[in-house]
Amino acid sequence: MTQTMKAAVLHELRTPLKIERVPVPEPGHGDLLIKVTACGVCHSDLHAVDGDWTPLPVIPLIPGHEVAGKVAKVGPGVTGFKVGDEVGVPWMYSSCGQCEFCLAGMETICKSAEATGYTKPGGYAEYLVAPAAYVGRLPEGTDPYAMAPILCAGVTTYRGLKRTGARPGQWVAVVGIGGLGHIAIQYARAMGLRVAAVDVSKEKLDLATSLGAEIVVNGAETDPAAAIQEQIGGTHAAVVTAVAAKAFEQAVLMLRPGGTVAYIGLPGGKSDEIRASISAITNWELSVRGSNVGTRQDLNEAIAFAANGLVKATIRTAELEEINAVFEEMRKGRIVGRVVLKMA
Numbered sequence: 001m002t003q004t005m006k007a008a009v010l011h012e013l014r015t016p017l018k019i020e021r022v023p024v025p026e027p028g029h030g031d032l033l034i035k036v037t038a039c040g041v042c043h044s045d046l047h048a049v050d051g052d053w054t055p056l057p058v059i060p061l062i063p064g065h066e067v068a069g070k071v072a073k074v075g076p077g078v079t080g081f082k083v084g085d086e087v088g089v090p091w092m093y094s095s096c097g098q099c100e101f102c103l104a105g106m107e108t109i110c111k112s113a114e115a116t117g118y119t120k121p122g123g124y125a126e127y128l129v130a131p132a133a134y135v136g137r138l139p140e141g142t143d144p145y146a147m148a149p150i151l152c153a154g155v156t157t158y159r160g161l162k163r164t165g166a167r168p169g170q171w172v173a174v175v176g177i178g179g180l181g182h183i184a185i186q187y188a189r190a191m192g193l194r195v196a197a198v199d200v201s202k203e204k205l206d207l208a209t210s211l212g213a214e215i216v217v218n219g220a221e222t223d224p225a226a227a228i229q230e231q232i233g234g235t236h237a238a239v240v241t242a243v244a245a246k247a248f249e250q251a252v253l254m255l256r257p258g259g260t261v262a263y264i265g266l267p268g269g270k271s272d273e274i275r276a277s278i279s280a281i282t283n284w285e286l287s288v289r290g291s292n293v294g295t296r297q298d299l300n301e302a303i304a305f306a307a308n309g310l311v312k313a314t315i316r317t318a319e320l321e322e323i324n325a326v327f328e329e330m331r332k333g334r335i336v337g338r339v340v341l342k343m344a
């Protein structure tokens with residue numbers, strides 16, 4: 001008899017997830033079956049539910065890609081893992097391993113990559129299957145609830161910061177202090193950067209200050225680019241994790257000459273386009289780069305920062321049954337830090 005598990009399932013875009021019993025998946029060759037302890041709720045999950053991106057997710061869908069759990073079963077052909085090992089599953093479920101990008105250590109842009117909780121069933125469930133080659137190892141004794149957000153918010157902002165090329169002592173603007181942004185501040189500080197934080201909510205800016213941001217600007221009250229130019233002559237770098245196109249436009253204008261902005265947020269839908277000044281970018285030799293989750297090496301490094309206590313997500317736990325209410329709060333921009341689903 002097939003065993004069943006509890007999961008939150010999307011059957012139709014823009015409808016509430018349904019809590020159901022579905023079969024526990026069977027690990028195939030090279031896979032691990034993982035018992036989920038915690039799964040962070042990333043705004044990307046909400047974009048999936050709302051159908052904000054092209055291509056659309058594979059439906060029916062179990063979302064969730066900030067998974068911390070334990071190996072429950074080792075699939076055929078897997079070496080180096082045993083039942084009980086603590087692991088994390090990121091957005092990057094797998095990549096092809098053979099294309100020019102994979103071979104160059106740029107698996108984040110592999111065109112054949114699969115995505116956990118988007119093209120493959122994710123962690124809003126008691127169990128999920130993931131290829132052993134792509135899961136992260138979580139050091140024993142780390143808090144799985146605080147660790148879950150590192151699997152997406154952590155690795156993504158860590159790579160984004162690296163892609164700006166900012167060096168210790170330089171200024172970085174973190175634009176959008178949500179689940180990703182509040183963790184970006186901590187990586188930036190741990191990397192020796194000085195942080196200017198921008199959001200449109202006072203509560204989030206208070207959190208930014210408590211995490212070490214030296215400058216905070218409320219974009220709902222002032223032009224944040226003008227404020228940052230006036231106070232420090234612009235930042236050397238910026239990472240944008242906001243869910244509003246305007247923030248992406250403003251971030252370019254926050255830079256000082258020669259600066260680099262990494263775009264991380266994905267507002268999608270009607271908010272997917274920006275206007276930028278060609279002359280500002282050309283004359284001041286600015287760089288605008290995209291940054292998409294992280295490689296396995298980025299993930300290992302991001303986990304190490306957290307395991308060493310340099311980065312710790314501000315979290316609130318919720319039950320799986322509360323997921324639709326959590327999404328509603330996220331739509332309204334009311335979540336401070338990250339909500340983590342408590343699966344075990």
Ligand SMILES: NC(=O)c1ccc[n+]([C@@H]2O[C@H](COP(=O)([O-])OP(=O)(O)OC[C@H]3O[C@@H](n4cnc5c(N)ncnc54)[C@H](O)[C@@H]3O)[C@@H](O)[C@H]2O)c1
Pocket residue numbers: 041042043044045047152153156175176177178179180181198199200201204219241242243244246247263264265266267291292293294330333335337
């Ligand atoms: N590139 C990637 O690999 C990657 C990975 C994970 C998430 N994402 C995307 O990053 C975005 C953020 O995800 P999250 O989970 O942190 O979302 P979140 O909802 O927790 O945070 C978004 C934040 O943006 C702020 N914001 C909204 N409008 C703003 C504005 N005009 N200026 C400044 N701040 C503003 C909100 O107040 C909120 O604090 C989402 O679009 C998500 O899909 C991208």
Ligand SMILES: [Zn+2]
Pocket residue numbers: 042043044045065091152153
């Ligand atoms: Zn995510």
Ligand SMILES: [Zn+2]
Pocket residue numbers: 095096097098099100101102103107110111112113
């Ligand atoms: Zn590839």
